[in-house]
Amino acid sequence: MISENPVHDAMIAAALAAGKAILSHYSQEATEARLKVDSSPVTAADEAAEAEIIKILSTHVPSIPIISEEQASAGTIPPESERFFLVDPLDGTKEFISRNGEFTVNIALVNGVEAVAGVVYAPALSRIFFGAIGKGAWEANVTQDKDLIWRSIQAREIPDEGLVAVASRSHAGAETDAYLKLFNVLNRVSAGSSLKFCLIAAGEADIYPRLGRTMEWDTAAGHALLSAAGGCVRTLDGIDLTYGKRNQVSDSAFANPHFIAFASSDLVSFKHKTASAVA
Template sequence: MRGANAPDRSRLLEGFARIARRAGDRIMAIYSGAAPVGAAAKADGTPLTEADLAAEEAITAGLAALCPDIPVLSEEGAGAGAPPPGRRFILVDPLDGTREFLGRTDEFTVNIALIEDARPVLGVVLAPALQGRLWLGDVVAGQAERREAGAARGTPIRVRPVPAEGLVAVASRSHRDAETDAFLARLPIASCRSIGSSLKFCLVAEGEADVYPRFGPTMEWDTAAGHAVLVAAGGRVATPDGAAFLYGKHAAGFRNGPFVAWGGGGGAAAAAAGQGAPTM
């Protein structure tokens, strides 16, 4: 994909966008229904709803038609014994923020990303309950945009320089922890906003926030699409010591370690926090 031409990348990215919207429509049909949404507990204790499964089905079918030659690793289909995905594969979270979905905060997303050589190169993040807003990122082209529902084209987005008044941080609504608080205490934080799902990456990407630290557990499908959007918008995602944040960790069950997502002032802010200089 890094060597693929722009039309090929555009075809895949626009295909991801269409598929994400189909999944979003299925989610919203359930979310807007009169009946309460029930949830079962998965083996790891996280909730699973019929909306997760409906979105998974729509995305799986869509990707099989769009790019049948690229392996797909999805949250609901990962399961024990999933084979190593190889150097090029797609990561899918059909409903990121299931707790937010159940809590009716509207802060849930659909996430699709293409990984190549352990790094995200294309990604889309859809917020179906937030006016169907969509974020798209092409890392190779260095282009990211925010697209409103029904729009054929979007508005280019870019990370911002560090504001003179201090950084705006975003942190998990459901998984805030002491390590996050300690990390933020070392930075010149002007304000901190708690929000669910991969929306945090998108807020940094469009210059509404500057840093998103995460020390609690996440899975690769939770972060890949937002990671792609942020890097395409000029931001960075790194481990807390500044090392590259990579994908395809089959031996670890595709579980992520801690990371920090940085906006335009990542290098200076990392130094202020006593961290290594962030890399892609």
């Protein structure tokens, strides 16, 4: 392992186990999905992955409560705690159903309101990422029956020739297009799930605007990874995206405001004069 920290080791082990469970369903010819109360899809793979994560985290770090998407959707939310896990067992269910491979397992550790460590695993792509603030960020290729060989990654400086923007494959729209016109964007790529954070953390992209609804378990692991790699995630007001938002007047518990992920804090110093107009 890249860390001597048992909490981090448990997070990585849980993500790998969840990914294995997801792939066992992914190999099947047909995937049946049903709609949750919020109209988002859920499959047996989501539930199998969540069960693996909860089993491993509860066994190895029972003192840290777990807020997981499917349990939260069913109304099971632990009491408030200074330290907790945020889990999306299968981020990108639409990508899973469409078989494009761009889905991930997300596990984050939150301390206070800050996502301080995160693992993002894309099992169909055999890529796993881990980052911890103050420690660094890494990526490894997952090969069956072989130990992970981790390599350090870092978000890049602003390229002179222009930015690579990454946007949601399923949720980008006119507002995203308008926002990106504020920057010198050389190229734009689409990606599903929290892979967008990973591409920036690995130095493959520079900016990811999300001007639509997300939940904390969608973003926390990727946010921690990107922060550990030298990037940042800010709201349209320029404030760090925070976690544990339970009693929100204007939205439901654990819902995020619109945000932008940046490879470099230097990009944040660019004042988005019309950002509020396109949000």
